[in-house]
Amino acid sequence: MDLSNVAIVGSFETDLGVVTDRGPMALGVQATLGAIADAGLQASAIDGLITCNSLVTPVMYHAEATAEYAGLTPGHCLSVGTGGGTTYTALRYAAAAIQTGLATTVVVSMADSMRSFMTRDRAMAVQSSSGHPLFEQPYGPTVPAYYALIARAHMDTYGTTEAQFAEAMVSSRAWAHLNPTAQYRERVTVDDVLASKPIADPLKLLDCSIVSDGGAAVVLTTLERARDLPHAPIVLKGYGEGHHYEHISQAKDLTKSAAADSGKAALAGAGIEPADIQLAQLYDCFSPALLIQLEDLGFCEKGTGGEFLASGATRPGGNLPVNTHGGMLSHCHPGNPGAIFGLTEAIRQYRGEAKERQLAHLEHTLLHAQGGIMSSHATVVLGRAN
Amino acid sequence: MAGVDQLDQIFFEGVADGQLRVQQCSDCGAHQFYPRVVCKHCGSEQLKWISASGRGRVASFSVVRRGVSAEFEAPYIVALITLEEGVTMMSHLVDVEPEQVASGMAVRVAFRPVGGADIRPVFLRAEVS
Numbered sequence: 001m002d003l004s005n006v007a008i009v010g011s012f013e014t015d016l017g018v019v020t021d022r023g024p025m026a027l028g029v030q031a032t033l034g035a036i037a038d039a040g041l042q043a044s045a046i047d048g049l050i051t052c053n054s055l056v057t058p059v060m061y062h063a064e065a066t067a068e069y070a071g072l073t074p075g076h077c078l079s080v081g082t083g084g085g086t087t088y089t090a091l092r093y094a095a096a097a098i099q100t101g102l103a104t105t106v107v108v109s110m111a112d113s114m115r116s117f118m119t120r121d122r123a124m125a126v127q128s129s130s131g132h133p134l135f136e137q138p139y140g141p142t143v144p145a146y147y148a149l150i151a152r153a154h155m156d157t158y159g160t161t162e163a164q165f166a167e168a169m170v171s172s173r174a175w176a177h178l179n180p181t182a183q184y185r186e187r188v189t190v191d192d193v194l195a196s197k198p199i200a201d202p203l204k205l206l207d208c209s210i211v212s213d214g215g216a217a218v219v220l221t222t223l224e225r226a227r228d229l230p231h232a233p234i235v236l237k238g239y240g241e242g243h244h245y246e247h248i249s250q251a252k253d254l255t256k257s258a259a260a261d262s263g264k265a266a267l268a269g270a271g272i273e274p275a276d277i278q279l280a281q282l283y284d285c286f287s288p289a290l291l292i293q294l295e296d297l298g299f300c301e302k303g304t305g306g307e308f309l310a311s312g313a314t315r316p317g318g319n320l321p322v323n324t325h326g327g328m329l330s331h332c333h334p335g336n337p338g339a340i341f342g343l344t345e346a347i348r349q350y351r352g353e354a355k356e357r358q359l360a361h362l363e364h365t366l367l368h369a370q371g372g373i374m375s376s377h378a379t380v381v382l383g384r385a386n
Numbered sequence: 387m388a389g390v391d392q393l394d395q396i397f398f399e400g401v402a403d404g405q406l407r408v409q410q411c412s413d414c415g416a417h418q419f420y421p422r423v424v425c426k427h428c429g430s431e432q433l434k435w436i437s438a439s440g441r442g443r444v445a446s447f448s449v450v451r452r453g454v455s456a457e458f459e460a461p462y463i464v465a466l467i468t469l470e471e472g473v474t475m476m477s478h479l480v481d482v483e484p485e486q487v488a489s490g491m492a493v494r495v496a497f498r499p500v501g502g503a504d505i506r507p508v509f510l511r512a513e514v515s
Contacts, residue, residue: 127454133389135420136476140450140458140501148448149466156446156489200464201449201484249466249476254446 003269006095007226007233007385010039010107010219011347016332017183019213020116024054027215028111029070035107035217040230046219048076048097048106052086055126055335056117066109076103083371084283086110087339088378092239094220104221110337111215126335130373132247144208144286145200146248146373151288152202153254157303160291162202164306166193168287169206169329171314176326178316178356183212184330207287209328209338216340218347223385234350237272237364238381240265248373255303257374259296263366266379267298272364274298277381279349279365280320281342284327293368294322297379316357324349324357339369346382393421396435405437406495406507408473419473440495441512442469449484457502467493467509478508486511 012034014027022030028051036043049072051063059065062079066072076097080090087110094106118126131137131146154160169188176182193206226233242258242265245251267273274297282297284290291305299320300308308314314322325331325345328338346365348354365382390398397420400407408419413430417438424431447465450458463479465487478500479487493509500506 124455132420132476134394138500138503138506139464139476139478140454140462141448141464141476142450142452142454144452145448145450145464149446149464152448152489153446198451200451203448249474251474254466 003095003099003236003239004383004385005223006098006220007223007235008218008220008347008382009226009229009231009233010035010037010041011216011344012038013181013216013341013344014111014214016181016214016341017212018115019113023117024056024111024113024215025066025069027113027213028066028109031111031215031217032066032070032072032107032109035109035219038231039219041105041219043070043072045105046072046107047074048094048103049074050078050080050090050094050106050108052090052110052336053079053081054112056113056122076106081336083336083376084285084338085369085371085376085378086336087343088367088369088380089241091218091220091236091343091380092378095236095239098220098222104225106220107217108220109215109217110340112334112337113213114335115211115213117213132249136247136249142200144203147286147288148200148203149248150254150292150374154288154292155202157255158306160306162194163190164310165202165207165287165291166190167306167309168284168290169193171309172284172323172327172329174315175324175357176330179326179331182326182331183210203286203288209285209333210330212332212334214332214334214341215337216344218340218343226385231351233385234347234382235385236380237383238266238269240269240379242377243375246372246375251374255292257292257296257370258377259293259368259370259379262377262379263297263368266366266381270364270381270383272381277320277364277366278362279324279346279359280322281346281365281367282322282327283339283369284323284329285333285338289370289374290322292374293370297366297368321359324354324359339367342367342369350382350384393423397421400435400437401497401505401507404497406440406469407435408438408469408471409433410436417471417473419475436471439470442467442493442509444479444487444489444491444493445474446489447479447487463487465509475507477506480508480510482511
């Protein structure tokens with residue numbers, strides 16, 4: 001389905017990192033209204049609002065509550081909750097609503113405060129909601145442990161090393177060092193990662209993403225309307241999803257994910273190849289997730305993700321800049337909204353506002369997010385409007 | 387046990403009897419785990435329970451160094467075990483030092499309390515014949 005008649009016209013990020021003066025709902029509202037203002041629109045122009053629920057303070061009607069708080073009265077509200085992949089599936093549903101005439105101008109808004117507003121009870125509830133309640137959770141797997149199972153399988157199958165996984169954080173910090181809004185900005189070496197605290201072998205603390213507060217939102221509308229708005233429209237050129245399993249114990253292959261399906265569909269929709277991508281904003285919740293996405297999305301051969309990371313290709317000056325904002329390993333990861341900052345950074349890159357991180361040439365961006373344990377995948381290809 | 391329906395109950399009754407029960411489809415012959423009302427391979431509802439051999443191999447594992455809660459004292463070894471019947475399940479490896487564990491290692495089932503709670507299937511290192 002041709003998506004290129006839908007454009008992203010507004011974008012906004014709240015304060016990020018450690019934000020103690022505003023909770024999840026306030027951040028989400030700030031993001032929503034900020035994105036509408038950035039698009040040069042009045043609140044009355046918004047007829048659709050899609051949000052992801054908060055893990056910290058979940059509410060039954062999240063999008064509706066956000067609209068109420070913000071003083072919006074949209075014709076369509078939808079709260080989504082597919083975990084990390086939420087952002088890009090929501091983007092697709094927003095685009096579909098616009099394409100089918102259901103709505104004309106839709107905000108996708110996400111925020112949470114895992115760092116500053118999480119209670120012990122909620123943290124336990126969230127932890128125990130990952131994994132099969134009867135056949136996985138009773139064994140006490142932590143979220144890092146699930147990804148450790150994947151990392152171990154990749155090491156056993158392809159000879160990937162712990163030092164190669166460590167390159168994910170080295171690359172992330174090299175970018176985050178250039179980004180004033182990143183929560184952690186100090187450069188690290190492979191040895192720093194290897195020497196960090198063991199969490200779930202083979203993963204160490206610096207193989208794991210951070211815990212943050214923050215929110216962001218984007219505004220989508222028809223390309224026709226976008227022509228009259230302040231920012232050059234960015235269009236959705238391709239989209240794909242893939243869902244092979246939900247629980248890790250049901251995975252047929254621990255080292256190959258449904259990112260292969262979602263990536264293929266998104267690139268086919270855009271009519272391009274992986275080599276045509278100048279910026280990849282990927283889901284780096286844990287180092288093995290990033291490594292496997294690089295393979296499954298076609299940026300390198302299966303089994304060579306470790307070498308690819310170690311080559312420096314993803315770092316500043318590399319052939320495939322990945323997560324120029326610093327990603328969830330360093331920049332911001334408030335929970336479900338984690339991937340939206342990959343999108344807002346891409347928009348910043350298209351607008352030429354990324355300062356020290358600015359890429360010289362940017363036509364196509366690939367955005368990828370996943371939910372579950374490498375389970376549920378969504379890929380978007382962005383481009384400039386013709 | 388909370389959240390256990392009648393189908394799951396058959397599995398846990400097996401555990402109480404020292405059996406590792408998995409489903410087998412009477413139509414296509416495939417095994418599956420966890421318990422379902424339909425065969426995930428062919429859609430048949432003609433499913434029977436068998437007692438698995440309890441033998442399998444480590445598909446992957448992680449030594450958890452920071453436990454999920456006070457009930458789980460680190461380190462402990464979470465593993466994915468592929469049974470001889472072809473199904474994979476999450477479990478613990480017990481009575482083995484982390485350094486001794488490798489993927490592909492042969493294991494056999496035992497039944498022990500896990501996380502200070504109910505008795506569950508866990509796996510021991512097996513002597514390979």
